[in-house]
Amino acid sequence: MSSTARRRVALLSALSVGLTALTVPAAVAAPSPDVLVAEVYGGGGNSGATLMSDFVELANAGAAPVELAGWSVQYLPASASASSTWQVTPLTGAVAPGGRYLVAEAKGAGGTVELPAPEATGAIPMSATGGTVALVTTTAPLTCKTAADCGADTRVRDLVGYGGSTVVREVAPTAAPSNTTSAARVALTDTDNNAADFAVGAPTPTNAAGETPGGGGAAPTPAKIHEIQGTTRLSPLDGEKVTAVTGVVTAVRRFGSARGFWFQDTAPDADPATSEGLFVFTGSTTPAVAVGDAVSVTGTVDEFYPDASPATSVQQSTTELTSATWTVTSSGNPIPAAEVLGPDTVPAAYTPSPGASIEPLALDPAAYALDFYESREGMLVRVDDARVVGATSDFNEVWITSKPDQNRSARGGTVYTGYDQQNSGRLQVLSLIPFAERPFPQANVGDTLAGATAGPVDFSRFGGYVVQATELGELVSGGLRPEVTRAERANELSVATYNVENLSAADPQAKFDRLATAIVENLATPDILSLEEIQDNTGPTNDGVVAADQTLRRFTDAISAAGGPRYEWRQIDPVDGKDGGQPGGNIRVALLFNPDRVSFVDRPGGGATTAVQAVRGRFPFQAKLSVSPGRIEPANEAWNASRKPLVGEFTFRGRPVFVIANHFNSKGGDQPLSGRNQPPTRGSETQRLAQAALVNDFVKSVLAIDPLANVVALGDFNDFQFSPAIARLTDGGALRTLIDTLPETERYSYVFEGNSQVLDHITTSPFILRPDYDVVHINAEFADQASDHDPQVVRFQPTSIPWPAK
Template sequence: MIKTHRSKSALTVAVASGLVLGGVAAPAALAAPSADAVIAEVYGGGGNSGATLTNDFVELANHGAAATSLAGFSVQYLPGSPSASSTWQVTQLSGSVAPGGRYLVAEGKGSGGTVALPAPDATGAIAMSATAGTVALVSGTTALTCKTAANCAADPRIKDLVGFGTATVREGNSAAAPSNTTSVARGTALADTDDNAADFTVGEPTPTNSKGESTGGDTGPAPAPAKIHDIQGTTRISPFKDQKVGGVTGVVTAIRTFGSSRGFWLTDPNPDNDPRTSEGLFVFTGSTSPAVAVGDAVTATGTVREFYPDAPATSNYQSLTELSSAQWTVDSHGNALPAPTVLNPDTVPETYAPSPGGNIEPLTLEPSKYALDFWEAHESEIVQITDARVVGPSNSHNELYVTSKPDQHKSVRGGSVYLGYDQLNSGVMKVSSLIPFDQRPFPQLNVGDVLTGTTSGPVEYSNFGGYTLFASVLGTEKDNGLQAETTRKQRSGELAVATYNVENLAPGDPQAKYERLADAIVTHLATPDIVNLEEIQDNTGATDDGTVAADATLQKFTDAIVAKGGPRYQWREIDPVNDSDGGQPGGNIRVVFLFNPARVSFVDRPGGTSTTAVGVVQDHGKAHLTVSPGRVDPTNEAWTSSRKPLAGEFVFKGRTVFVIANHFNSKGGDQPTHGRFQPPVRSSEVQRQKQATVLRGFVDQLLAADRNANIVVAGDLNDYPFSPAVQKLTAGGALTDLIATVPEAERYSYVFEGQSQVLDHILASKAPRGVDYDVVHINAEFADQASDHDPQVIRFRPGAGNAVQDGLNDLFDYLEQLLGKYFP
């Protein structure tokens, strides 16, 4: 599946439904072909995400020679998969439809969209599905009762009927599934062959009323003559937006022949002299493959649209300028393709985006100054990169990320490290493929691998990952042999504490996932004494049935660790209140302690519940927890719909160690780094700052009771070392963020959109001695992942709070290191 500016979900083939008699399926509904009024178009995506139109509609047409009265008629709708309680919804009609004319029925209105229907001839309030359903033109206004194809075929009141998507009730085979941005429409000849699949095709909605008024491509003024650079203009929004244009000339440079966003790219071989105006344009043909070939010179007419992946009025994303409802003629074949834009290390500007503090769409492009402006100025043109290094691994959507700037913040393992809000790696771009996967499977590459030779194709904006090169030529895979890391074993006097986000681990996950995660604990992390786990789901996983216990999940995981040769870990955790901690609905993810009882003891103090706050008491100058394990201020509004930190008191070689496991709220709701608002608003930071304030307050309580307390704060903080939340935790030096102490080229545990970055942290108080810290890269850089996070581990000798004892501990540590060096 390729994620582009439209959903790429495969169209579902409908299975004939109906009564089965004697082993023979009943026929699909076959209303007798109408000699006059028929259903011409059905659209159910009005007001939905990504829609331009605000309303659903049904359009009728008359292919007869005389006007047809609609008095006493109705339009009726049934869901695609009707249940026992489903009923036909009815909209009454009046008036008539002229010969060769149209009749528009407005239906339900959604919250999105920006364009109203032309004045309807009838109005209803039916909220139709965008993808599957049945619409019938009925003689009468009483609701139909049939719910199978056979029963509806036997109802003489049905004058015409269309089932689309996975509709149970249909004529012949159902029409293909439309979407939020497409409708099903009968051809211009209005043929009624009693086979919806043959009579209807998916395309842009074109609602037209009895006066011939339309918001689509049926009628309207003569198209304005325009060249591609005129259409693209010097800003992100076309000056011809929502207008018909004609005389659009160019050479076909690439074609998309699969998915529901098919079409082709044109480039004008006669450019203007303005570097701000792109010479490329995408011609959108919906789910129909265009009848053109690369090298064809065409002249096109159509409507210019700015496509957003969601509601344009509220979208955080950029738009794609495209030509919709297009018609074209092929003027010649086999033409030379315009020269591509070659991406070298200096081609794309270092500065990522202008920062006006708002919407950048009205701004005149400055492609020599800003990376986002550079890409927009080349939208839909062919770009080419040679020997492209992979900085984001191949994913399940058949995408990967490369960089045109191989030396920009290069990580030690070949990625591009994200080091600050103003230091996005501008050379990073996404690569998808236009080559059908049955001809060439998408390459499975890791960070540091290379697409050798030439990779080229048109570039366009995608809400999933920003500007994307859709490769019609894909380089050859070169595996540079990236290996999963393995950390060293802790020494006898060292306590090892790790943190690992295991990505929604649930009992229903494949055993192979458990085995890989267990191997990570045993082999790659060398069996830490304590492991903070994030995203442990309850015993029924994502099934939202009220279950909150996770003992089955943890038993399966600890059994897998033993099977890999590891110790029999014990666990401590507190079940959350059902559906109160965010994450995958029904999953009830939580943080958990695993610990090796042969190496470390857990201090159990009863009383910790999902809503009980852990406290701190002082005893002979030492700090202790009131409950262990215990949640940190769990009813504080900072933790609304988010995981609550879990504090535990451990003892290692007579020293008390406090470990606090965390999983802060996600970045959901933040504006994208590549969107139309710059700088992006990171609204989720507000809650994480509140969470950091609460957590830091608890750490300060521990240090107030014992300034030499051994404290480890670890987990997925969902934020960067330079973020306000993490800065709040480290203010004044009470805690040290260990990942900020390693070289910049090593500061990452997660890869998102080709940017190697930090979400996971281990922070430590001043007391631990001989601290040794390691990020163990085993997942984030690889196409084949057990989790999308890399684990981390800290090894240290707990401080005793006594200078003499701590000095002796340091001496013992030094001697042990020497012995380990010469007598491994």
């Protein structure tokens, strides 16, 4: 199946491991010993189709030629009525052993590509999505209308019901094809179960001469796996049909929508750049092979891009065989030994950086990690006693490292310290082991998968190379515990930030209670709290509601019930649908404060479209806000489809404090670290640079009035401490980034693809002296999370002049 036609998600297969096979009734007739219906396509000439005609392809699985004169291919609509009749296309000639026989049917108005020269031609207008095709040993129309009746008709040599609504079929119909996909037999075997025997994919009509659409006249090319893989990321045989590809099956994916098997050549070449492993894609059909089977495979080479077409994808591709058939030549063979990835096996340098696509570059597996993994694509690798650097996700995926000392954090993670420090030891692990046999380990950062974790190398839809594990190490806890910060002292003001991940009044009480417990027990009830991702009262329901009072009331009630103070809040409802985030949710930032410790200076007039200004008070060097709370330049295009910063004016022990809650635009749309373009383009950065400039300008406007002002700008800035956006935020010394006061390997608040990294920040103005800063790790490193972000807190003694607030 071509990469442009197929959209599959290999990761979703991990969600299907607990499913059990359906029990099906016995086949309705004896399987054909020789000629079979190999492929059925009814979308020819339809909208979106490339091929101009429908077709049926036959194949001979027997050892002798079969004469077809007097036989026919017949078609019945999916939901046959009493008046439905079988339509007939007579056949002539013979089909050779192992050969193909192409029957062309009706031509449509669309499409651009002719079929190869057929052996027989009919005019049946087949449905693209469902129907029944029969291979019949006579030209007389069939009369059967049920599976049982057709199964009892001895003239029916093979019967294929394709599409879910089809009632005349062998046991169960195939998955539903479409205008751009056909139903093709996975192997030249017949179990009399159409669902098991056929997979849906791009149509691949082939005639007796081995010709393919568009005039491709060559027979399949014999090839070795390393010849298919080649010495770059793209196969030199992409799009070509190959045959006699031999190897031993090393792994089978038996669940999900991306089933298939990996096989590996036991006679490798001497080139370290060419992989000896390959994946055979069989769609939703489980392949009839077992680990240790020696196979000879015929199929079409395809570079599969998991996220888009080859023209638009930002990910790397996987070289694989599609529309494949194979012969098992022997079973029970030993499989090749998995290559052990030790601390020094994978290069430390991550990738070549040509400033464009790395796909055409010759692989250099001794120099670059991405080249190393690509040169092992489809091959067995093993990591022993692997340390976990990215906790198990909801999709049953975990990140490990083969380099345990690479930028290691004190808590066992791998810290992302710069754009050129991608941490080459990181490797994702998924499982090919059915859940009923081995539940996926629920691991935290710092845990160990003791023993061997092994399987073939694959590439993930979401980025990064993957071990599709056939063997999983035993989970050994690293003893990681959520952190607890200290409480502020009486003369200290504590200010915290926490991204609460799309919190709305529609959420279950358990989420509120867990977040509230963290505020009280782990964050020690900070005086002021910036909250990011507060949604409106109805959450993702897109109903025009923008108010969030119910969301905030439930949260503050939960904090009080957990033993915390009775927080008050200030926020500004956004214009419906203008602040980005989850559609319908109207996320915004909000400020909570403990009125027993601090006072909020309310100045009316602030609304969703009103810009707050720093203005002079009655006294020299007295700065105050024009409105409080207020939003920084909310009409500026820098905030399009993004959250607007919320500024609040507080007093603590008579001293004014200005707090700016932020949630900059996300990194969505940036190219991935492991993608085809290197270095990756950070397209979202342009908007964050503009946002950072506006916040920086606002802080400078406050400091221009009061150089000693206490300003705290904090929140989810969605960028790294070494990024241009954070440099722009702190430009001119208006703010300093407190994450930089920590040791380098403690600078993280978020874990993504096994990299412990910084997205959340607290920044302070220059005359906030001796701030005591803490990232409180309670979420990002754990499989069980209340949010995907860790909160942060700063404690300090305000030093500004205690001006009267009004």
